[in-house]
Amino acid sequence: MKITIDEDRCCGAGQCVLEAPDVFDQRAEDGVVVLLDAAPPAELHEASRSAEQLCPTAAIEISE
Ligand code: SF4
Secondary structure, rough: OOEEEEOOOOOOOOHHHHHOOOOOOEEOOOOOEOOOOOOHHHHHHHHHHHHHOOOOOOEEEOOO
């Protein structure tokens, strides 16, 4: 699994952080997403995919 994020699309909604806090964080100053793990281990794949689907601005992209 490979995760990429588009900071320009992120609106700071924080859904990804709630869903997968080991993979995503938010910048303190403006809430924009920070990718903690671009290639998470298998046990985090399900939560990462949920975050991708829940993101309201499609700022998260996952490829295999
Ligand atoms: S869910 Fe999407 S819009 Fe919200 S913080 Fe995460 S990447 Fe940004």
